Amino acid sequence: MTVSSEMAFFVDANRCIGCQSCVQACAECDTHKGHSMIHLETIQRADTPQTVPVVCMHCDSPTCAEVCPADAIKRTSDGVVQSAKKPRCIACNNCVLSCPFGVPKMETKFELMMKCDMCYDRTSEGKKPMCATVCPSQALTFGPKEEIIRQRESSTPVNEFKFGNQLIKTKVYMMVPKTTRQNYIDVTASMYDSSIGQSMEEHLEDVSLDFLGGTNG
Amino acid sequence: METEVKKSLFLATLFTIFLSIMIWVGSRNLAHFDAALVGYTFASLFAVFAIVYRYVMWLHRPPTALYWRRGWELMFKREHFFSNLKFLVGRIVTIIGGNSFIWKRDKERGLAHWLIMWGCILAAAITFPLVFGWLYFLVPDGDLTSYKIVIFGFPTLAFKIETTLGHLIFHGLVVASVLVISGVMLAFRRRMRDRDAAVLQTFSEDIMPLLLLFAISITGLFLTVSYTWLKGYGYAFLSIFHAITVIFTLISLPFGKFFHIFMRPAQFGVAIYKKIGKEKMARCIRCNTEYGSEMHINDLMQVQKKLGYNYEMTDGTGHYQKVCPRCRRLLLGLSQGKMWHGPSIEKG
Ligand code: SF4
Numbered sequence: 001m002t003v004s005s006e007m008a009f010f011v012d013a014n015r016c017i018g019c020q021s022c023v024q025a026c027a028e029c030d031t032h033k034g035h036s037m038i039h040l041e042t043i044q045r046a047d048t049p050q051t052v053p054v055v056c057m058h059c060d061s062p063t064c065a066e067v068c069p070a071d072a073i074k075r076t077s078d079g080v081v082q083s084a085k086k087p088r089c090i091a092c093n094n095c096v097l098s099c100p101f102g103v104p105k106m107e108t109k110f111e112l113m114m115k116c117d118m119c120y121d122r123t124s125e126g127k128k129p130m131c132a133t134v135c136p137s138q139a140l141t142f143g144p145k146e147e148i149i150r151q152r153e154s155s156t157p158v159n160e161f162k163f164g165n166q167l168i169k170t171k172v173y174m175m176v177p178k179t180t181r182q183n184y185i186d187v188t189a190s191m192y193d194s195s196i197g198q199s200m201e202e203h204l205e206d207v208s209l210d211f212l213g214g215t216n217g
Numbered sequence: 218m219e220t221e222v223k224k225s226l227f228l229a230t231l232f233t234i235f236l237s238i239m240i241w242v243g244s245r246n247l248a249h250f251d252a253a254l255v256g257y258t259f260a261s262l263f264a265v266f267a268i269v270y271r272y273v274m275w276l277h278r279p280p281t282a283l284y285w286r287r288g289w290e291l292m293f294k295r296e297h298f299f300s301n302l303k304f305l306v307g308r309i310v311t312i313i314g315g316n317s318f319i320w321k322r323d324k325e326r327g328l329a330h331w332l333i334m335w336g337c338i339l340a341a342a343i344t345f346p347l348v349f350g351w352l353y354f355l356v357p358d359g360d361l362t363s364y365k366i367v368i369f370g371f372p373t374l375a376f377k378i379e380t381t382l383g384h385l386i387f388h389g390l391v392v393a394s395v396l397v398i399s400g401v402m403l404a405f406r407r408r409m410r411d412r413d414a415a416v417l418q419t420f421s422e423d424i425m426p427l428l429l430l431f432a433i434s435i436t437g438l439f440l441t442v443s444y445t446w447l448k449g450y451g452y453a454f455l456s457i458f459h460a461i462t463v464i465f466t467l468i469s470l471p472f473g474k475f476f477h478i479f480m481r482p483a484q485f486g487v488a489i490y491k492k493i494g495k496e497k498m499a500r501c502i503r504c505n506t507e508y509g510s511e512m513h514i515n516d517l518m519q520v521q522k523k524l525g526y527n528y529e530m531t532d533g534t535g536h537y538q539k540v541c542p543r544c545r546r547l548l549l550g551l552s553q554g555k556m557w558h559g560p561s562i563e564k565g
C-alpha cells in the first residue's frame with residue numbers, strides 16, 4: 001500500500017499555538033510507537049511565543065538518504081522518505097547532521113536513527129498522520145491540495161526551500177502568503193534573526209483571526 | 218566500463234580464486250573433498266564472488282568510502298591504537314556477541330536475532346570446513362571408540378565418540394537448527410503481530426530469508442531423524458531438498474537482507490570515528506552550542522559536495538552544514554514567519 005497522490009501534507013508554523021498535542025500523538029503511531037518524532041521548537045521564549053512544529057519534509061532528493069553510508073534510508077515510490085532500516089543503520093549520524101531541516105533523531109541506545117515517516121502505517125491506508133489528526137489550529141494539515149487552497153484564502157502552499165545555494169523540493173508543503181512573489185522559502189535568509197518580532201498579543205490575535213478564517217489564511 | 222566496476226570485478230575474481238586455492242590446498246589436492254558436496258562448493262564460490270563485488274561497489278559510494286578510509290586511518294593512528302583495540306574488543310563482545318543494541322530496541326527482536334545469529338554462526342563454522350575438505354575425522358589406529366579431528370590435513374585432538382564432547386561435536390548442527398528454528402519462529406510471530414512490520418515488510422526482503430533459514434534447519438533436522446531413528450527413510454529426498462535450500466540461500470547471500478551481515482561491521486569503524494571525533498567538537502555558527510565533531514562536519518561537507526549538493530551560503534559567508542540541527546528547525550519557522558510578518562528583529 002502507498003500514500004495516495006491526491007493527499008498532501010501542509011505545515012503552517014505560523015498557526016502553531018505550541019499546545020504539544022502533536023508531540024503526544026506522534027508517539028502513538030505504530031511505526032515508531034513510544035517515540036515522538038516531531039520537533040516542536042520554541043523560538044526564543046523570552047521574546048516571543050512563537051513555536052515551530054517540524055516534521056520530515058520528505059525531500060524529492062533526500063540529503064539524509066544520499067549521505068547514508070549504509071543505504072538505510074529509502075524513499076518509497078509515493079515520495080515518502082522512510083525511517084532508517086533497522087538491520088542497516090550503523091548510527092553514524094550523517095543523516096542527523098546533513099538534513100537541511102534538522103529532522104532525523106539519533107536514538108543512541110538503540111544505535112538507530114529514527115525519523116518522521118508521515119505515519120506510514122496510517123497514511124498508506126488513507127488515514128491522516130497522527131499530528132495532523134490532533135492539531136487544533138491546523139498548523140499541521142493533511143488532505144487534498146485543492147481543498148486547502150480553497151479553504152485558506154490568503155495563503156498558498158510552497159514546497160521549495162533554499163539553503164544557501166541549494167534548492168530542495170519536498171513532498172510536504174508550507175503555507176506562505178498569497179501576496180508573496182517568491183515561490184520558495186529562503187531558509188538561510190533568516191540566519192541571524194532571533195524571532196519574527198511578534199508580541200504575545202499579536203500572536204494570539206493572529207491565531208484567533210485564523211480560526212475565524214481571517215488574515216492568516 | 219567504469220573504474221569501480223572494473224575494480225569490483227577484479228577483487229571479486231581475486232577472492233574467488235583465493236578461496237578455490239584454499240579449497241585445493243586445505244583438502245590436500247582434493248583428496249578429502251567430498252564430491253557429493255560439490256554443489257555447495259560452487260554455490261559458495263558464487264556467493265564469494267557476488268558478495269565481494271557488491272561490497273566493493275558499496276565502498277565506492279562517497280559516504281561509505283569516507284568512513285572506510287577514515288576508519289582504518291584512525292584505527293592505526295599511533296596515539297590511539299591501543300585504546301582503539303581495547304574499545305573494539307569491548308564493542309565486538311557486546312555488539313556481535315550479545316546483540317546488545319537489538320535487545321534494547323525490542324526484547325523479542327533481540328532474542329530472535331540472537332538465536333538466529335548464533336545458530337547460523339555455529340552451522341557455518343561446522344559445515345563450511347567440512348564441505349571444503351578442510352576438516353574431516355579419522356579413526357586412530359586400532360581404536361574404534363575414538364575419532365581424530367584433521368584440520369587442513371594436520372591431525373589435531375582426538376575424542377571418544379561416546380562422551381558428551383563426542384555427542385556435542387556430532388550434534389552441533391542439531392543444536393544450530395534448534396537455535397535457528399526458535400529464532401525464526403519468534404521473528405515470524407513478531408512479523409505477524411506488529412503493525413509496523415506489517416506495513417513495511419516485503420516478501421523478498423523480510424519473509425523469504427526467514428523461510429529459507431527455516432527450510433534449511435528443518436530439513437537438516439529431519440535428516441538426523443531419518444538416519445537415527447528411521448533407518449534412513451526418505452534420506453535421499455531429504456538430502457536433495459536440504460541441498461537445494463542451502464544452495465539457494467548461499468546464492469541469495471549477496472542480495473537482500475542477508476547482505477547486512479557484511480555491511481554491519483562498518484559499525485565498528487563508525488564507533489572509532491565517533492570516539493576520536495569527540496576530542497574536538499564543532500560549535501554552531503548561529504547559537505554557539507556544540508553539535509558534532511569538527512572532523513565529521515568537515516568530512517560531511519566534502520561528501521555532500523561529491524554528491525552534488527551545494528549548501529554554501531550565497532554571500533560566501535560560510536556553509537549551512539555549520540548550523541546545528543536545532544537552529545535549522547528554528548530557521549525554517551523564522552523564515553516562514555518572516556514572509557507573513559515582514560522585517561524581523563535583528564539579533565544583537
Ligand atoms: S527533511 Fe530531512 S529527513 Fe526528511 S527527507 Fe529531507 S533530508 Fe531526509
Ligand code: SF4
Pocket residue numbers: 064067068069070071072073084088089090091092093094095096112113
Ligand atoms: S545514522 Fe543510520 S540512517 Fe543515518 S546516515 Fe548513518 S547509517 Fe544512515
